[in-house]
Amino acid sequence: MLTFTLRRISLFIFTMLVLTLLSFSLSFLFPGDTVINHSGQINATASELVQLNKAYQMDKSIVDQYGAYLTHILNGDFGQSMASQSPIRNEIIELLPATIELSLVALLIAMVVGIPLGFIAAINHNKASDNVILSLAMLGYSIPVFWLGLLAILVFSIGLGWLPSAGQISLLFEIEFVTGIQFIDILLSDSPYKWQAFSNASAHIILPACVIALAPATIFIRLSRAAMIEVLAASYIRAARAKGLSFQQIIFRHAIRNALIKIIRHVGLQFANLVTIAMVTEVIFSWPGIGRWLIESIYQRDYTAIQSGLLVLSCFIFIIHILTDFIYAALNPLARGNQHGS
Amino acid sequence: MAREKIYLEEVFPSPFMQLWGIFRKTPVAMVGFCCFIFLILLAIFAPIIAPYSPVDGNLEMILLPPAWHPDGDVSYLLGTDELGRDMLSRLMYGTSLTFGLSFIVVIFSLVIGVVIGSLSALTRGIKSSFLNHFLDVVLSIPSLLLAIIIVAILGPGISNTVWAIAIVFIPQFIHITRYAVKEEFRKDYVLASRLDGASNFRILYYSVFPNIVERLMSQATLAQSAAILDIATLGFLGLGAQIPLPEWGAILANGLERFYIAPWTVYLPGLAILFAVVATNLVGEGIRHALKLRKEN
Secondary structure (H helix, E strand, O other), rough: OOOHHHHEEEEEEEEHHHHHHHHHHHHHOOOOHHHHHHHOOOOHHEEEEEEEEOOOOOOOOOHHHHHHHHHHHHOOOOOEOOOOOOOOHHHHHHHHHHHHHHHHHHHHHHHHHHHHHHHHHOOOOOOHHHHHHHHHHHHHHHHHHHHHHHHHHHHHHHHHOOOOOOOOOOOOOOOOOOOOOHHHHHHOOOOOHHHHHHHHHOOOOOOOHHEEEHHHHHHHHHHHHHHHHHHHHHHHHHHHHHOOHHHHHHHHHHHHHHHHHHHHHHHHHHHHHHHHHHHHHHHHHOOOOOHHHHHHHOOOOOHHHHHHHHHHHHHHHHHHHHHHHHHHHOOOHHHOOOOOOO | OOOOOOOOOOOOOOOOHHHHHHOOOHHHHHHHHHHHHHHHHHHHHHHOOOOEEEEEEEEOOOOOOOOOOOOOOOOOOOOOOOOOOOOOHHHHHHHHHHHHHHHHHHHHHHHHHHHHHHHHHHOOOOHHHHHHHHHHHHHHHOOOHHHHHHHHHHHOOHHHHHHHHHHHHHHHHHHHHHHHHHHOOOHHHHHHHHOOOOHHHHHHHHHHHHHHHHHHHHHHHHHHHHHHHHHHHHHHOOOOOOOOOHHOOOOOOOOHHOOOOOOOOHHHHHHHHHHHHHHHHHHHHHHHHHHHHHHOO
C-alpha cells in the first residue's frame, strides 16, 4: 500500500505540473498581453504594469516566468476577473462547492439507479428484461442533455408544478455561507426554519441532479451488466453452486461484491464525464456553480477566469479520480501490486 | 467403375464480408443502418429537396404550429419559428451541419489517427511509452470539456467548433489503432508474411488493416455519436454555430425564449438530434454485436 500511495502521489504531482503548465501557456495562446491575461488587470496604469511585469518576472526567461506563475497559484492568487475586477479566488470559493454538491448528488443517483439495473439485466441475460434495460440505456445515452433538461422543466416545473426550475434554494431563506455546500450550511445554521430550508434545497436539487445522472446511469448499467456477466461465468460461482448454495445466496454473498469492485474502478473516469454534463446543466437550471461561471466567462472573453476555472475544475476531477483509485486499491488487494503505467 | 469425386471450391469471405453477413441478419441494426444512410442522403441533398430557404423568413407566417395542429398550415409541415422560417427546411439544412459535419470530422480524425497510430505501433521504447502516458492523460479528459477549452482559445464559431472536435477525437483513434495493430502484429499470419520478406508497411497495408477495419468502424460510430452531441451542445451554448445558421443545437437555443408558446421550436430539433444519435448508436451496436458473434464462431 505504501508504494501504491507513493506512486499515486508522484502521479498527482506530475499531473498538477502538466495542468499548471497548460494553464500558464493559455495566457500566451489567448489574444492580448500575456501579463494582463495572467493577472486580469485590464485597467492597469503604467506604474502598475511595471509592478505586474516584475511580479510575474516577465523580463526573465520562460522558466522563471513559469516559476513566478506557479508561486502565485500556490499562494492562492489566481488574479482578477477581467469582467468583474474581483479576485477570482473568492469567486471560485463561492461557486465550486455548489458544483461539488450537485455532481456528487448526481453521481450518487446514477450509481444507485444504474448499478442494480445492470445487475438485473445481467442475471436475466438474453431475456426480455435484459433487452428492455439495454434499449432504455441506449436511449438514455443518446438524449442530448440540454434537451432533456428543458423537457424536465417543461413537464415537472411548468406543466405539473411539482419542482422549482432554477437556482439552488428559494431566496426567502437566508443561509450563512460556511462551507458553501448548501445542505451542510443549512444544518449548521441556527435558523428556526432550518427544516423548511432543507426541504426547499432538496426540491431544488432533484431536477438538475436527475438530468445530470441519466447519461452516467446508463453507463453504469452497461458496466455493471458486463461485470456481473463476467463474475457469473467465473469458476468460483460454479463452485458455490456445487456446494448447494441457493441462487440468492450466490448473488448476494459472492457475485455482487466481486462485481462492485470492478465497477468502482470506472467511477473516476465517469466522474469527468459527469462534471462536463453538469456544466451544461448548470446553465439551464441557473445553478450558481463553477460550470455556468466558466461558460459565461467564455462569452465575456474573460481569459483570466477561463484559465483559472479550467485549472480548478480539472484539479477537482483529478482529485476524485485519485480518490476512487485509492478506494479501489483498498477494496481489492490485487490492484495494489506492481502495475506498470496506469 | 469410375468414381466421381466432386470437390466444391470453398470460398472464405473476407473478415469484412463475414461481418456484413452477420450484421445484415440483425433487424435492429439494419433499421439503424437505413436511418444512417437516410441522414447522409439528406445531408447531401438538403439544398435540393428543402421547400424553403433556411434563413429567409415569411413574416406573414410567424410561429405557425405544425400541420397536424388545428391552426397549422400544410404548406409549412413542421410549422415556422418566430421569424416565419420553415422548421422543416431548417431541420433539413441542419442535417448537413450537425450530422454531415460530424461525419466529416470523424472521417478526418480517423484518417489522421490511423496514420499516427499505426506509425507509433511500429516504434518501441521511450517514444512509445511517452505517447502511451500522454494519450492516457488526454483520453481521461471528456471530449466536450476539451472542445470547450479549444473553442475558448480559438473563439466561438462553427469552423472553430469543427476544428476543436477534430482535434479532440484524434487521440481516441491513435489509441485504438495502436492497440489493434500491436495485437495483430503478435499473431502468426503476420509472422508468415514477414518470413515471406514483406516489409512493415506491406504487412500493415495488406495483412493488418483488413483485419482491424471493423474495430475502427465501431470506434468511429462511438465517436460520431459523441461528435453530434458535442456540436449540438456547443451550438446550444452559443459557442458553436452562430445565429442564422440552422444547426440543430442553435435552433433549439433560438426557440428557448418562446419555449412555452411555441414548444415545437424546441422539441423538433431535440428529436432530430436524438434520431441521429440513436441511428448512429444502433449501427455501432450492430457492428459490436456482429464482431462478438464472429469471434464466437
